[in-house]
Amino acid sequence: MKKACLLFLGIAALGACKKDGESTPAPSRTDLLTAKSWRLTTINATLNGSPLPSSLIPACYNDDLFKFNADKTVVQDAGANKCNSTDPQTQSGTWSFNTDQSKLTISVQGSLLNGEADVKELTSSTLRISATPTISGFPISVDATFAPN
Template identity: 50%
Template sequence: MAVPSSLFLQDCDKDDFYKFNTDKTAIVDAGPTKCSPSDPQTESGTWAFNSNETKLTLMLPNSALNGDADIKELSATTLHLYSSQSVSGTAYTVDATFVPN
């Protein structure tokens, strides 16, 4: 059973935003509300497509979107990713849609 995002994400995580750069780097910004004052405001990582652009591999530290994700939609205005993962024996899914800010 998938854990609903409202149970998985803390309120301080819900205002985070992601930027995917054309040089295959990515930046995660904690947004206006950081979970802890000592947390960094931004963290950097990388992204890459698989050979037929059906999966996106993300290397983003401390992010729920870390590893391989299926691309459900990719257009000039939308990136929709889906991933099933297990962390410390707990299974969860991430279903995330990104749009330009």
């Protein structure tokens, strides 16, 4: 009986061991995007290849947070520094990836981020996107980088 008990314990112990080489799968882009809120850290804009002055982007956007939720909703929080005191503190909208998750579409009315953007980088520490919205009839190339909040 003692040998059977030891044999059972040995089998149970071996079965509980994790095999070498087994690893946790990398998180999907959706998992990375929805894991935390994202704060705009830098934005660069160009017109016909010429950089636009950073003063054209209102400073009030610098403390905005974007929270992408798993249900494909997004909430933009204006932070403490609102562009207009009568603006709502938060605005809601939707987001989606294309099939290969290389493009992110954001729909938040009145937001700086609205439309389709190429996802240049998405890690646990960086979200970097680029887009070319038309503003006042001119195509403006915009590169934006976000950090987790």
